[in-house]
Amino acid sequence: MAQRRSYQIGSGLFILLGFAALAYLATQTTSIANFSQGPSYLLKARFTNVGQLKLRAPVKIAGVRIGSVESIEVDPQRLDAKVTLSVDRRFRDIPDDSSAAIFTSGLLGDQYIGIQPGGSPDMFKDGDEFVLTQSSMQLEDLIGKFLVNGSPASKPAANDEPAAQAQPASPPKKS
């Protein structure tokens, strides 16, 4: 009987250890660890292009996380993206002329919303909307502008075309 009891205690300890490991993995090493559990309030911001912004992306002031992106949806009337931000209630005193911009962490990293504090004496209230926003910078657009401005990139492609058409008709021809 004593032996059976020690089995049970041992199994109990083992199961406990396993669940403790699972709880540790789930809460300390995943994005849950980043969620502010405290009360929060909502702010809105409109962008013409949100780029690769994702739900639960961080909202930062001065590079420090103060909240997360709650929802991203298209406004059917104005056809722009309406982003709802959930900001920790500890950071209540954000001037209402602050601006929101979508930045990329690093060259190719995830995107986040950075808030540039303004100087207004009035603070944002729950549900307020940013007046000044700046959309995400599209790397493709930049590259496109850069390419269009300069190089003779189209010339080799034009030369290739007749050669490709001629090839099936006369395979042995070599230049």
Place this chain on the structure above:
Amino acid sequence: MSTPRPWAGIGDALARVGAHGLFLLQILAALPASLRHYRETVRQIWFTGAMSLVIIMTCGLFVGMVLGLQLYYVLSIFGGTAALGTVVSLSLYRELGPVVTALLFAGRAGTSITAEIGLMRATDQLAAMEMMAVDPLAYVAAPRFIAGVVAMPLLACVFNALGIFGAHLVGVSWLGLDNGTFWSNMTSSVDVWKDVVNGVWKSVVFGAVVALIAVFQGYTTAPTSEGVAYATTRTVVFSSIVVLAVDFVMTAFLM
């Protein structure tokens, strides 16, 4: 001998798969009856789970340390050592944790289950149980199956935790990566449901697969010492193959 051999081989393989499937149904049918023998189930959890902790923890630690070293080297080529924690944790949660644990579990617990049940079969203990109106499926097979299903995910979680610890040991304490970088990059890109919980699901299925094969091989072994030896070997071979194959299928569906 008139039948062509390949067809016979395919028939054998199909019959084997079918026998495993039918045996699984039998075990599932015996589950309610095995609730009366919950003490036996607890003892099996102790034996297959808790007694496997040492090998799982040691292997987890070393796998984590090796991952830390290797990935640090590879990532340093691209100047991306900051992503070490992310890469280690994702590869552990999604693949290495469940798979390596399942392989170790097949070697540590699966073999002993097969040998134990095989010897019971060889020494006619299973027949004796039937004579005493004790269903061997409910008293012998089902508790070991449940124990495998319960113990595997827990072992995989312990493996993952020790793996992260090992990678942290190598990356931060030895190679001098910043502690905050290691953790914050990990926490920002690992998702609970997509990564951690999917890994747990995988390990639950692997536990069921390994336990089913181990119990089946023991239960249907030829009642000789040679038969038990073959059955034990087959347990390891079959469970390794099936675990890796199921891993591919589950990865394709869960991703």
